[in-house]
Amino acid sequence: MDWLLILDLFGVFVFALSGGFDAAKYKLDILGILVLSIATAVGGGIMRDVLLGVNPPVAFTNEIYLLTCLSGGLVVIFFSGRVEKHINWVNNADAIGLGVFAAIGAAKAVESGLGWVGVLMISAMTATGGGLIRDLLLREIPMILRADFYASAAIIGGASYLGAYHLGLSEQWSLLLSASIAIISRFIAMKYGLSLPNARGSKYRE
Amino acid sequence: MDWLLILDLFGVFVFALSGGFDAAKYKLDILGILVLSIATAVGGGIMRDVLLGVNPPVAFTNEIYLLTCLSGGLVVIFFSGRVEKHINWVNNADAIGLGVFAAIGAAKAVESGLGWVGVLMISAMTATGGGLIRDLLLREIPMILRADFYASAAIIGGASYLGAYHLGLSEQWSLLLSASIAIISRFIAMKYGLSLPNARGSKYRE
């Protein structure tokens, strides 16, 4: 439980970075950067809690979440000088958050007694929800479509948690293992994948 | 109840087609097509269940829904070769799903004891929610604004269900009747309606 909180806050922090650095690319002011950091960081978890019937979501009841978002946003405001670097920072932070939230989403879905389908879907929505809100707010092509092997990395993470859990591993180790597997899959996909098809598709759209 | 499930799965299938064919237009890869199929197919029903307090939504607890989404997505992946055909396929599948989900949304809202306003609004959101998520993900002008007589076809469906229900028809017949009326109204609107005003409005926007 404590482990889950620590890992959750780590995911919140990295997603706050990804949202903030994405906002910095658009030269948003400090408040815009904080709004993006918060929305990206807690968006996925709020979706997860709403779907699991946790009212109000934990991000509204535990101030540590907001403080973690703000600290992530402040890091961005401090380092947002070198814009050209941000794209990579956004993608890397996003990949780490994706894996962490996939694992936590799976753990909370298992806790609430869902079957494998529910666990995988909650896991994928927890992992991709925050980034989706970020992309919708900034009107970018959603990473879930633009990025190679993105939702699938989340699903691999959720499936790994299910596997580890049923093999009898403790929640801690299941979390760490599945998060690592999801993050590694995503980083491998970022290294070798190509997201050109989407970009072209939607360019020739507008 | 069984009837409701069968009709619901039919709506999920056609919306999975509409989301998938829309994704195919943008040359998304197989995973992107599946993501769009799932999001479009279960998005409206998830909104409905969240609003009615069904936690977790049925799409997370009954694997038949995900399997139906995937089968719809696979149909798209198999037939997505002839791109020029897709626009019509998207619109036709969307129109059928619109009517089916309007009827089911109304039925579930009546079951949970809502008044006529709640029934019509849940009906409209169930019917238009999946397509809205599809359009937001693909950054298209939402069909609810672009398309002629779209939300109104859903509302006509919801109202027909209310009427049939209060006239004492069984749930089955109320569902079939109201779904048919909504689908027919939408197809008539597609045949004779012109959505140019919106298109022009938003073209002169960007």
Next chain:
Amino acid sequence: MDWLLILDLFGVFVFALSGGFDAAKYKLDILGILVLSIATAVGGGIMRDVLLGVNPPVAFTNEIYLLTCLSGGLVVIFFSGRVEKHINWVNNADAIGLGVFAAIGAAKAVESGLGWVGVLMISAMTATGGGLIRDLLLREIPMILRADFYASAAIIGGASYLGAYHLGLSEQWSLLLSASIAIISRFIAMKYGLSLPNARGSKYRE
């Protein structure tokens, strides 16, 4: 309680105007204008109720809300002739709705026993949610990013409610005071603020 309802309906009405006039800019037909009016007017309150576990949201159970949305939409349809005026009307109505909903969101969050973080976040989401849905539907740069001092005006409103409430003011006076403070802050920001950075940022995006 009654006060809260009256103020809530006032916020619904002005947000219905802001959504409707925004829709009129795009030459949407009457139905499109009504859809935008309703989505903008009740969107924030539905988010708030879902997050606070009020199922179904009050907008679905009390027909006065829908009738208020429709009356706002009809006002737009009647006055939407002079398009050039609308931009100001959208912003002014939006600013008033922002303050009113920030106060009501804070009041309902306090009622449901949330701490200061939850109260501020619910307040901000109630105030900005409807406008965000409007901007997403019309594919505009979300006002929460485009507009100067927007989310912050909502947060100031929520904080003022908390302050007034803990100073022992009655709910009525806390509501009026915090709504006024939020609206005034937003109008001051609109008079002196400049939202160019965002606009440029996102222009150079597309």
